[in-house]
Amino acid sequence: xxxxxxxxxxxxxxxxxxxxxxxxxxxxxxxxxxxxxxxxxxxxxxxxxxxxxxxxxxxxxxxxxxxxxxxxxxxxxxxxxxxxxxxxxxxxxxxxxxxxxxxxxxxxxxxxxxxxxxxxxxxxxx
Amino acid sequence: xxxxxxxxxxxxxxxxxxxxxxxxxxxxxxxxxxxxxxxxxxxxxxxxxxxxxxxxxxxxxxxxxxxxxxxxxxxxxxxxxxxxxxxxxxxxxxxxxxxxxxxxxxxxxx
Numbered sequence: 001x002x003x004x005x006x007x008x009x010x011x012x013x014x015x016x017x018x019x020x021x022x023x024x025x026x027x028x029x030x031x032x033x034x035x036x037x038x039x040x041x042x043x044x045x046x047x048x049x050x051x052x053x054x055x056x057x058x059x060x061x062x063x064x065x066x067x068x069x070x071x072x073x074x075x076x077x078x079x080x081x082x083x084x085x086x087x088x089x090x091x092x093x094x095x096x097x098x099x100x101x102x103x104x105x106x107x108x109x110x111x112x113x114x115x116x117x118x119x120x121x122x123x124x125x126x
Numbered sequence: 127x128x129x130x131x132x133x134x135x136x137x138x139x140x141x142x143x144x145x146x147x148x149x150x151x152x153x154x155x156x157x158x159x160x161x162x163x164x165x166x167x168x169x170x171x172x173x174x175x176x177x178x179x180x181x182x183x184x185x186x187x188x189x190x191x192x193x194x195x196x197x198x199x200x201x202x203x204x205x206x207x208x209x210x211x212x213x214x215x216x217x218x219x220x221x222x223x224x225x226x227x228x229x230x231x232x233x234x235x236x
Contacts, residue, residue, distance in 0.1 A: 035225070037171075044128060045163070045171065045214055047225035061224045095170055101218075109158040109218035111225060112176035119170050 002026050004034075004096055004117035011123045012086050019082040020120045022096030030054040034079040035099040035113060036070065038092040046092075050099055051079060086124045093119040129154060130215055132228035139236045142205050146231045148198040148215030154226055156196040158218040162189075165212045165230075174213075175200060207235050 007021040022034060036048040049060035051070040058070050069082045079096060097113035104110060131149040138144045148160065160178050163171040173182050175191035178198065190201045198217075202209055215228040 044230045045216070045227040047216075047227065059223070062222065097171075107157075109220070110177050111159070111216075111218055112161050112173055112182075113163070113171070113216075114173045114176075114182060116170040116172070 002098065002115045004098060004115055006094075006096060006117040006120045009121045009123075011125070014087055014124060014126055016086050016124070017082060017084040018086060018090075018122050019080055020094050020096075020122070022079045022081070022117050024053075024077045024079070024098070027098070029074060029077045031100075033099040033101070034070075034072070035097050036081045037095045037097060037113070039095070039119075040089075040092045043092075048081070048094075050101075053079075083122075086122075088124050091122065091124045093121050095119045128229040129219060129222070129226035130217065130228035132213075132215060132231045134229070135232045135234065137234040137236055138205050140205055140207065143201065143203045144205060144233060145202075146200045146213055146215075146233070148200070148228050150196050150198075150217060150226075152196060153221040154196075154217045154219040155193065155198055155215075157220060160191065160193055160198040160215055160217045162191055162198075162200045163214045163216065164209075165214065167211070171214065202233070205233075205235055209233055210235050 003025045033052045035050045051058045071080045096117040098115040101111035136144045162175040165171045178193040179191045188204045212230045219226045
């Protein structure tokens, strides 16, 4: 069955960088992308961006643009999300999710996150 | 503040029905497909509904989705204690060029 397994808990200081990994299994990696979604304590879901499993193309949310880099290693089927210049506002659980998206014939965007990693807690504190 | 608007909470007795609304604009819900996610306490979200009204395999037909104009609705019938969770709607926003989510709705089974 499809599985996404993420790296473990991270504790960082303000100004540091963090790199979270997400290893996929049991599906054709190039047929899907990986999105990263974070959730601050007690808060809702926030989409950070997407990377294609086919060609590594990326699309980042404006809020983290310039601080985030998403990469992928197709041989190990692992996606990475690096976030730089951390502040306390980046304290959150970071999830990766398998992402299938397309535009239909009428131009409507369809997107589904059908499998999720278990989440990685990143705590930023001095 | 989230781009999509959901009620903070809904509740009903076991066996009853609840509906959760998701209100957006022509930039998101009005012109793109909506998906719904269930997040049980301490776990990752789970896809419940995609493309407004489609259920992934394994999701019981007690869960249903619909959309009209700039609003979408998730329905849960035959409410069970195991349905107590937070529920989020999501859609692509063509102005923000980003996926946007609602603030989440907590379902309580009385």
